[in-house]
Structure formats: structure tokens, C-alpha cells
Amino acid sequence: MALPLSVDIAVTHLMGRRRQTIVSVLGVALGVGFFIAVAALMQGFQTYFRETIIDVSPHVVVEDEFRNPPRQPVQALYAGGAVELRGLKPEEERRGIRNARAMVEALRRMPGVTVAPTLSGQVVLRYGGVDEAASLVGIEPEQEQRVTTLAKDMEAGSLDRLNTTANGIVLGRELAKKLGAKLGDSLLAVTAAGVTRRVTVEGIFHTGIQNLDEGVAYMLLKRAQVLQDRINVVNQVRLRLADPDQAPAVAQRVEARFRYKAESWQETNQNIFQIFTVQNAIMYSIVGAILIVAAFGIFNVISTVIYEKTRDIAILKSMGLTEGDIRRIFLVEGIIAGAIGAVMGWAVGYGLTEVLASIRFDFSDDPSENRFHLSYSLLHYMLGGGFALVAAGLAAYLPARRAARLNPVEIVRGAA
């Protein structure tokens, strides 16, 4: 008797159609469960990916190029005029960031920003009979450490040994593997400038980001400048921010001030984040479809109950229950089914996530890469439960409205 009348009747109806109710509740539970598990999986991966990028790579990279090609004097003269230039031979400029030292000093004064100048260029490394092309990045180790996690990612040797060895080089793990080179081995480095040097492997790093691990090598900035025949040139300034989310704003400010192209990590990885968006859209559509199917189950149960209970509806209305009371009875039935489904779905979702968490692969020697990265978020549970309740409410509302409009006179006449 503690239950309000409409809830009491609703529960009675559901208990009377137990099997059908259980099936529809299970539909909701599976929908919610899958949503939670898939959301944990996808958001887990996306967060892991984002954090790895934020961790490993610089947040803003200033390069020695411009977003737009330089304007020619004649275009400036006839702005907006129909001018086309042909056979123009651009002035050959010495590449690199001009006055990089002053720029680094200026950037360093910005709050929450750490800066490292680098020179990046192509190199071919030769060891045994193997040639591998790689990006050679000239760094100043103590500054680079503050901008990327390179020092922490060292698997063998160390970054500091670049300072003490005459021609030391640090390789990504996959690059070293392809070359067959180990710590202490001596490689031949050849650049496009035609300079060849013997270099010694002083360290091997592993970031977990494929591009870096198999295509990047580090040397001391000064040595790289010699190797590239670009003495005193810096073509990349890397920034790390206290707040990585500020990267686009900082990049914009830097670019406005120095004219050089400044790229935030969000921009660099734009295509991947776009894929994430598409992934999320697909996930939400699939889960939406599951819940729609579940909603049909609820619609079905309530429609059946209403069909069976027309006499009850007639007598309740003749007794003085209003249309609102009748609607509430069946709406409550839907909400109860949805709520039980949501709670069971939470359990299913938690269970599935635990199963996913226990799966191990054999991708690499790094144990952190041989499992799914999952994110346990209360928001997913709330969203899944919310979806279920809304879907169940809508599924119940339509038949409930029909029930409320039943005319008791017609039913009473027919029942005699």
C-alpha cells in the first residue's frame, strides 16, 4: 500500500507479463551495457592516444616556413587587380628561422612556456648493408628534456652522452632494429648536403608512437648543423606548455608575432582527431540503434498490456481516474522497464569492461601496449542510463496516450 495507485497498477501489469517484460528489459540492459563497454574502450583509447601525444611531442612547433607564399611586390602594388605573374623565379633564401636566438629568448619569457631550438633534416644511416632514411633532429639535450619526454623514453644509453661523445646519435627502437644496430655501434650518416660522418649509437629510445620510433634520430644541435652544412641554423623551435589545451591559442600568438608557421599538437594530429569524431559518431549511432530496438520491445509489452487491460482501463476511468492517471500508469510501466534495464545495463557494462580489461595481446614487449586502454567514466553510466530512460519513456508514451483516450462507454457496452 506504500506505492501510489498508478505505480501499484503498473507493477501489477508488468508482473502479469513477466516473460515479455524480462525480454524487453534485457534489450535495454544490453543496449546500455554495450554502450558503456564500447564508450570505455573508445574513450580509453582516445585519451591514451591524446595523453601520449601530449607527453611525447612538443605542444607547439614553430617552423621556418610560412602559411601563405610571400606576396610579390607587383601584387602589393596592384592589390585586387587582375595580375598574374608567370616565369617568376623566387629569390633563393637561406632556409631557417632568422634570428632564432632572439626568438627563443622572447618565447622563453612567455609564462608557462619552455622552449628548445632544433634543426631537423633528412639523413641516410648506413650500417652493414642496410640503408635507412630518417629525420635527423639536432637538439640541445638539457633543453629538449624540458620540452619532450625523450629523456624518460630512453631504453638504452642516455641522452646526456650526446654531450660527451664526439659524434653521438640516439635512435628510435624500430629504426635501430631495422638497421640491426645496437648501443655502441658505429654507423655511417650521409646527408643531402653531401656530408658523411661516422656516428656512434649512444642511446635508443621508445616512445610508443610509431612515426618517432622508426623514423627519428637525435644528435647534438651543433653536430647536426655541421652534418647538414647549415652552421648556426635552427629551423624548428619546439614549445612545451604548462597547459596543453592552450596550444592553439599560443600557436596563434606566436605566429602573429613572428610570422613563421606555428603548429599546435591539435593541428598536427588533426586528421586523427577527425577520425575519433567519426568513430564516436558511429558508436553513438550503433548504440542508438540498439536502444531503439529495445524501445520497440517496451512499446510491444505496453501495447499488449493495454490491449489485454482495456476492461480495467474502462472501469478505472468510470470510477473517476482521469486520462492523466491512465497515461501515468502506462508511462510508469515504461519507466520501470527502462530503469531496471538501465541498472542491469550498468552491471552488464561493468562486466564487459572488466572482460575487455582482462584481455592481453602479443603486440609488443611493452606490457602497457598489450592490453586495451579503458576509461571508467561515471558520465558513460549516466548517459547510458539517461538514454535508456528517455527511450523507454518515449516507447511507453505513445501507447499510454492511446490508452488514456479509450472511451469507457464503448468498452463497457462490448463487454456485456
Place this chain on the structure above:
Amino acid sequence: MGAGEPVLEARGVTRVLSGAIPVTLVEGIDLSIGRGEFAAITGPSGSGKSSLLYLLGLLDTPTSGSVLVEGEDTSRLTPADLARVRLEKLGFVFQFHFLLPEFTALDNVLIPMRKLARLSDREMRTRAQSLLVQLDLGDHARKRPDQLSGGQRQRVAIARALANEPRVVLADEPTGNLDSRNAQLVFDTFRDLAHRTGTTVVTVTHDEHLAAQTDRRVLLVDGKLVGSTEAAHPA
């Protein structure tokens, strides 16, 4: 006319079912039924007996004319207001018992009281139980309808109609599914109710023998009131 001040009145009540061919159910009914009166609406089948009862019971609304309950014109009330009047002042008994099959006899009687919510839980239960005792169902309060006989079910339905102490009980062929002994029992109950508690009872019946036991007979033919007679008062 009636035994007291009018409780239920019809003034020029006409009900036409609209459609390709409009059907007139009842036409120009003027009727006044007083407090504590036990009245029977009689007539051949299809004469509009039940239609008139549904109009008097506010389950249906007249096409023209109006129905007054305790002097209040109901023709301008919203469906929710009409439901309220039904809940507070009217009680229904149909040919079919219309008990909620999953609920016990006691719980069925409690439904109108719970909707009205004027009594405490304890008071409601006490009242429901005493109604069942009055109708000789004291031992069957915990039984569900499928555990009761036809006569017992109909008496539970009467107890439910009386739950909120209505001014008027409207019964549509309440004995149609009952044997003569149970039918007599139902009519005895109604008569007792009308004369002892002052509750007005209006019942539709085609059973002449039973109709003869009421205070007043309203005869309908082809939807029109053709006679309203005071029946002999049984001693």
C-alpha cells in the same frame, strides 16, 4: 415525484452518434431522481436504457441538453472535472464485474478510495473491510476475483461502487450474469442501500420481476421516455 430533493436530473437530454448515418440513442429526456430513491430504467432491447444510464453517469456527454448532479450543471465541466464528480459522487456497477483480476477483493474496493485519498491508509482498509462484511464477503477479502463465484464478484463490484460513499449508484444490468437467487440478493442490497442510507440507486434492467421491486420505473421506447411510474413500495 421522487422521495427527496433531486440528486440526478436530466433536462432535454439528447444523444446522437455522429457518422455517415447519425444514430439517435436517446432523445429529449427529462427526468429527475431524488435522494434515496431506488429507480429502474426499463424498456425493450435497443431502447437506449444503457445509453441513458451512461449519460446520467457522466461517462458520455449529451449532444444537447444537460445532466445535473446535486443541482450542478455538468455540461460545461472538463473531462477531468467530470472524472472528479464520478469519483466523489457516483458509483458504477456493470453487468460484467470489471474487477482488476490481479488485485484481491479488498484491493479492488480500495482503488477508488486511494484515488480520492481522503482517508488514511488504515481508515481506508477498515472501511473496505466493513463494506465487504456488509455484503457478506468478510471471509473473502484476500481472495482474487478468479477465486470467487459470479455472485460474490458482483458483490465485490458493488462494494467498490460504494467505496467513496457516493450519492448515486448507477447499475447497468447488474444481474444479467447472475442466477435468480444472486440477482435477488443484489436487488435486496440496492433497496436496502437506498432506503437505509439515502443513497440513490438507478439500475437498468429488462427483468420485469426485479423492476417491480423498485420505487420507480422509467420506461424507454426508441430512445424516448414513455412513462415514469411509481412502483408499489414493497413492505
